[in-house]
Amino acid sequence: xxxxxxxxxxxxxxxxxxxxxxxxxxxxxxxxxxxxxxxxxxxxxxxxxxxxxxxxxxxxxxxxxxxxxxxxxxxxxxxxxxxxxxxxxxxxxxxxxxxxxxxxxxxxxxxxx
Amino acid sequence: xxxxxxxxxxxxxxxxxxxxxxxxxxxxxxxxxxxxxxxxxxxxxxxxxxxxxxxxxxxxxxxxxxxxxxxxxxxxxxxxxxxxxxxxxxxxxxxxxxxxxxxxxxxxxx
Numbered sequence: 001x002x003x004x005x006x007x008x009x010x011x012x013x014x015x016x017x018x019x020x021x022x023x024x025x026x027x028x029x030x031x032x033x034x035x036x037x038x039x040x041x042x043x044x045x046x047x048x049x050x051x052x053x054x055x056x057x058x059x060x061x062x063x064x065x066x067x068x069x070x071x072x073x074x075x076x077x078x079x080x081x082x083x084x085x086x087x088x089x090x091x092x093x094x095x096x097x098x099x100x101x102x103x104x105x106x107x108x109x110x111x112x113x
Numbered sequence: 114x115x116x117x118x119x120x121x122x123x124x125x126x127x128x129x130x131x132x133x134x135x136x137x138x139x140x141x142x143x144x145x146x147x148x149x150x151x152x153x154x155x156x157x158x159x160x161x162x163x164x165x166x167x168x169x170x171x172x173x174x175x176x177x178x179x180x181x182x183x184x185x186x187x188x189x190x191x192x193x194x195x196x197x198x199x200x201x202x203x204x205x206x207x208x209x210x211x212x213x214x215x216x217x218x219x220x221x222x223x
Contacts, residue, residue: 042215090156104156
């Protein structure tokens with residue numbers, strides 16, 4: 001079974017802090033994704049990566065950056081956290097491009113005070 | 114720009130009913146369509162994936178259909194159970210990205 005893990009289930013941070021969210025997948029998937037999920041807005045894609053050291057902006061990249069130094073690990077970075085970044089963050093991975101099945105991690109609920 | 118809509122937003126049914134969840138999308142140029150289940154506060158679990166060349170997929174009590182030409186998919190749940198209570202999301206796949214609907218929140222009453 002594919003396993004996607006996220007470093008924290010819950011996080012509380014202060015405005016202006018730098019925040020790191022880590023995601024690890026164990027199935028040698030090429031593609032990894034970061035989404036945020038907000039009530040009424042659904043899942044929105046922040047960034048994705050189709051290979052090591054490659055990254056592409058999604059629909060809402062502002063205020064975020066990512067890092068993919070190893071194939072199995074994809075990090076989301078909030079350079080200076082703001083209250084409007086309070087959300088549920090979901091990581092996903094898929095084997096290849098062209099719409100392969102996405103597998104999701106359990107999510108990180110981030111509260112920025 | 115692809116848009117995905119799910120109707121209804123919420124649904125409450127008595128146990129044992131058969132039910133249909135709807136998903137519509139505006140651009141028929143998709144690789145596949147995937148249905149997910151999400152329990153409160155949790156991640157998404159993949160239920161069914163229908164490739165663009167397929168018309169339907171089945172898994173246990175679940176059956177998903179796809180009509181690309183009309184931009185519609187349905188998820189049929191047979192003999193619903195309280196354990197089916199969750200939010201169901203559909204997502205359509207482009208080359209790299211999935212576009213998600215906002216989900217249907219299902220409650221099955223015992």
